[in-house]
Amino acid sequence: MKNAATKAQDMRPPREGPETETGYQRISIRRGTEAIVIEAPPAQDGAVRGIRFLSRTVAFLSPSMLLVLWEVLSRWGLIDSRLFSSPSLILKTFLPLLRSGELLSHVAISLQRIVLGFMAGAVPGIILGLSMGLFEPLRAWLMPLVSSTFPIPKLAIMPLILIVFGLGEASKVFTIGIGVFYLVLINSMTGVLTIEPIYLDVAKAFGASKKDFYLTVAIPGSLPMIFAGLKLGMGTALLLIVAAEMSAAQAGVGWMVWRAYDMFDIERMFSALLTLAVLGYLLATLLEIIERKVIPWKEK
């Protein structure tokens, strides 16, 4: 309940009042004898645009400021530049590496391993995941196996992989593949299992055959989850490439990191790390583009 004083105040004719402490304009609307006071935000087309510009600037500035801080700390000797280097020193190593093509040749080798490993994991992951989602007996049979082997760290089985697949490309592709496989499998299966039951009724009510059901409901309905799995898998592939190239490799960006570490060439090591970051970003963007093409119905 309003007290008499505010009520009397509100009885005055409506007017556009001055800005209140909140920066909002006070607009009074009279309805009968009751008055409603609405604190309306001022027209702010420009303000919204300003905030958007600001947030974009900040998004660009915050990493740049970190780089500047790093440079300054290194130059003033507050951190040991022999251990942590500095952005300018890294750039001095990075650019010649890039120009000579040496870096790109390592990128090409790593990329080939990532792509092959990703495919080797994703394709069976999707097929088996969808099958396990669709067929209860298969799920009952394989799920315990998946649940028990999934948590084993892939790094822990590296020696085993080397024994089985030897020192060549196969072991690297397999390491990445196995990491991607589980994530894609689990997501694809979940994708099928979380399709709204109503769509199953629709398929049945309109006389869809088993094959029709797979093609028109099960697969398209689980695509968003499959892509979530693929994205997670791509992240894992980049984690695993460094591990895979740690042993028994003579080239690759991951190998570069370890080699530079052995030689205590810190700038070279950071250059390789930077390359991995860029590579990861590009691959994630590529997947986003493919996703938008494959799932045009997905709400943005």
Added chain:
Amino acid sequence: MEGKVDAAIRRRPYGAFTDVSQDERYAKDLSRPAELPPGVCVKIAGLTKEFKMGDRTITAIAGLDLEVRDGEFLCIVGPSGCGKTTLIRTIAGLETQTSGTIWVKQPSNGRPLTAMVFQTDSIFPWMTVEDNVAYGLKMQGVPRERRDAVVRSLLKVTGLERFGESYPHQLSGGMRQRVNVARAFAADPEILLMDEPFGLLDEQNRMILQRELMEIWRERRKTTLFITHSVDEAILLGDRILVMTAHPGRVKEIIEIDIPRPRDLISLRGDPRFISLYKRVWELLSEEVLRSRAQEAARR
């Protein structure tokens, strides 16, 4: 045997998608076509449906007898939980009856027996409006040119011509429900089953869609079973109103609506025939609603 399979589907809907084709199911019932009297489209005798829930058995429908006339619009009202939805799901082949027989007029030239409009948002998000409307035809294997022609005419009737290529997430709730209705009409079934198709829409959209539905229906004269909770809607749309008893569902009474078409709600509301019909249906219905409440209280 079939009942078992169906129960299995309900428990794990995706694992065991069995497509007991509708034709197969009805074939054995239709082996006694002599029992289908002339002018009758659907004859139901002693229909009983029980659900197993844990070790309890719940009887949704207990010995329901019904004759649906050829080409009529039959509205079904009844207290919630009385088995209305179970009744039409059983006719649609989405449930299998525990006992009893359903005879349905054999559709000519390979048209489907039933098509259903669901209460909830049930159009496939991964298909364009066109593909959603064409779904039933595609499942029947209708060639592309004929499919396109049917889809085009239905999009026109439902005012969705300009949205054929749109995805459901780009449409409003009312438009999506229009697609839902268009999909069922496109399948050109012998019987159209509608489960509170406008229940979730706002008043304005509901009124517009009721009018559109009437227009399509008058043009095509399809036998329609239409569940609604609104007595207004039942009198507006139906040739007859079936009032069901509280759980377990039986036929309480069938009321003829002798108001000539076209009807519209505004002039209907002042019509003395409407008022007496409304009173009659409401009396029957409220008896059952009170009984259903008493049942609920007793169960506590």
